[in-house]
Amino acid sequence: MSMDVKTVAKVASLARIRVESDELDKYSRELSGILKWIEMLDNVNTDSVEPLANVANIELKQREDVVSDGNYQQAVLKNAPESLQGYFAVPKVIE
């Protein structure tokens, strides 16, 4: 499987990563190479193998429904580029 320039541009935009147009060709080649390498796995017959969620034999951890966290507004907002009146302030987004 190869990844053309158009797909690279689309994936970059979905991931909000800026890729300049003169870089697209390079990434297309590199990503295609990676995909091709992974394609080796197709040589293994997995018809009778169940998907594996984890290699250790553990179950999903669950917790009790108890309030045990939160209530630290200042800490939550600390890394925000801008905050006002206890809110994150971002450029206006409106439909």
Added chain:
Amino acid sequence: MAYLIRGETGDWEMVIGLEVHAQITANSKLFSGSATDFGSEANTQVSFVDAAMPGMLPVLNQYCVEQAVRTGLGLNAAVNKYSVFERKNYFYPDLPQGYQISQFLHPIVGKGVVEIDLPDGTTKEIGITRLHMEQDAGKSVHDMHPKKSFVDLNRSGSALMEIVSEPDIRSPEEATAYITKLRMILRYLGTCDGNMDEGSMRCDVNLSMRKPGAPFGTRCEIKNVNSIKAVQMAIDYEAQRQIEVLENGGVIKQETRLWDPAKGETRSMRSKEEAHDYRYFPDPDLLPLTLTDELIARIKATLPELPDEKKHRFMGDYGLSLYDAGVLIAERERADFFESAAKGRDAKLCANWVLNELLGRLNKDGKTLSDSPVSAENLGGLIDRIADNTISGRIAKDVFAEMMDSGTTADSIIDAKGLKQVTDTGAIEAVIDSVMAENPQMVADYRGGKDKLFGFFVGQVMKKSGGKANPAAVNDLLKSKLDG
């Protein structure tokens, strides 16, 4: 009766499926230990998990899982013992993770069914496609600053159930009936408070039009439809819009549209188009969720009596009409109140008092049943005094009004005000005699054939006795004296 819309080229039928997002009633969030109360100060109910700080890991809230299972069982649905949390990827300022943890290929609940009650007294089954658990996003506020949007993450990470219906709905009335019944079931189960004003229940409408009997047309998804009234208005608007497009030779483009309640219209959300590439994949931070038969059986054993069962029992055991039973079961609390008031009493009389007097008065006073000054026990006490002829139905209304003001019992009011009904025939006869003596002409007219005057005499006797004379005794005695 099919609900059809007449267009220029003939009749059109609507095909509707609803996606309801219901916030799961729980103390803490789906994957973190922060609180879920509504209306708290911005960003106070946020943990580092909800704010998506690097390295934070989600840990599943066991109670939310049980709530989802409970809801599935209440919707007569298949509970899947194996389900998987996946990441639904998109960017929006109120989604700090850049993805929503949701369920996609393997939801926790599969196909089910809800029976809806239509205004004409018939019922219809609406299929449930699936129910899955997911995280809620935060909230953007656009009107607090001229150039900025404000983001509050208090809701971020709260547990939601997305309940998807089959495209079985054919009219705005059916859509309303479906949401009403779904809300009722969730409230009975205690899995969602159903409060649409606070956003605990939100609705997306999928709608397409077709000629009756034709295959399904292309649908549009309408978002932001957040009240029952808005559902009806959005459906009416969108149906007309699609008919117009189709009749003018156009084609419906499958798209997401936004309901604008201020303008009363739906409009295309272009930004959503590209975002539709959600690139779901299993969340590597969470293992698949497996449920045991024991857990499902344990939850099943604690299910309450659901609205439809209760309605049929009220009709069968108490002889109530479909309408009265329907109003009483609309809220679980109301049904419980009625049952404790009606215990060992005339159930129809109790139903009348609860429905006409109590609910009417509470509504007038802007109160709910939970802050009713008259308890079920005290209402029952009042009804006992009607049943044993201590007071008439008319006096009972005065006593009831007094009970609503003071919160005391019927007996104490009857005693204090001396309202006990007069059944002593001697006393009633004396009143009748004086009324007849004061109105000789009326007596003569009545005896001359003006039967209708009987009501006048009853009225005068009741008035003179302060309403306390037993009406049946008054009727009997008056008749024999006037005719005699």
